[in-house]
Amino acid sequence: MVKQERGARTREALVRAAAEVFAEQGFVTASIAVISRRAGVSAGGLHFHFGSKTALAQAVEDRAAQAVREITVGVAGSAAGSAAGAGAGGSALQVLVDATHALMALLARDVVVRAGFGLCADASWSGGVDLRGQWRLWVGEVVAAAAREGSLAEGLSPQDAAxxxxxxxxxxxxxxxxxxxxVAPHTLTRFWTLMLPRLAAAGTLDGLLPQGSAGGVVPPGEGFGSD
Structure with a gap:
């Protein structure tokens, strides 16, 4: 068990070190030597856990993709619970706002997620994970749900909104x-304060929280119905 735990810690250190180097240098420039040194692991130890730089990049992408899935599934689940209790928190548009806040917070604090998004846009890397495509599909599904529930502004195309x-x-x-x-919370709050009046149907706007359901107080003048 101790050996397994030590191996898991070593793999975690290598994935994080690889993410840092990929984020700083890109896939092609990143070297195994720099990654192993950053992780405090010998080159032999690195190759024992990951056979190549490609395997490390795939591990970074897979970890980032899982983190994004946890955000979208978790936010949708929380919204379902809120809807059962009473509220605006269960609307599809609020789910969308909350998920974007969760994603930006993750990008701000987790280098593995940042590197995963960077790799999917790196022309020198052809991994099997398209994080931006995954995000695009999910946003499209949520906006379509908003249209079905009648919370999308009249005459607004769900495709254009997404x-x-x-x-x-x-x-x-x-x-x-x-x-x-x-990716700071106040930047995203200001974006949603600007965007939601164009997206939301009449009568639903006042119930939406541009700072997210779990966010803090909206800065003065940036909320809805504050005039």
């Missing part, structure tokens, strides 16, 4: 890799 949200959130993810301010 594309706008995906374009904006992926843009924040890309910029956040260089400047963390782009």
């Amino acid at each position: 594309r706008g949200v995906v374009a904006a959130t992926v843009g924040l993810e890309v910029m956040g890799a260089y400047e963390r301010e782009w």
Whole structure:
């Protein structure tokens, strides 16, 4: 058991070190020597756990993809519970807002997720995981659900709405890799304060929280119905 635990810790150190190096240098430039040194593991130890740099990149992508799945599934589950109790928290648009806040928070604190998104856009890497595609499909499903429940603005195409949200959130993810301010909670809150009046049907806007259901107080002048 002790040996297994030590092996698991070594693998975790290697995945995180690889993510840091991939995020800083990209896949092609990243070297096994730098990754093993960053992790504090010998080159032999690295090859024992991961046969190649490709295997490390796949592990980073898989870990990031799992984290994104946990966000989308977890937020949707929490919203279902809120809806059963009473509330606006169960609407599809609020699910979308909450998931974007959870994703940006994860990008801000977890280098593995940042590296996973970076790898999927790296022309030198051809992994089997498309994190941005995964996110795009999920956003499309949630916006379609908003249209079915009548919370989407009248006359607004669900496809156009989904594309706008995906374009904006992926843009924040890309910029956040260089400047963390782009994935900060207040940046996303301001985005949703601007966007939700265009997305939400009349009568539903006041019940939506641009800072997310688990967020803090909306800055003065940035909430709905505050005039």
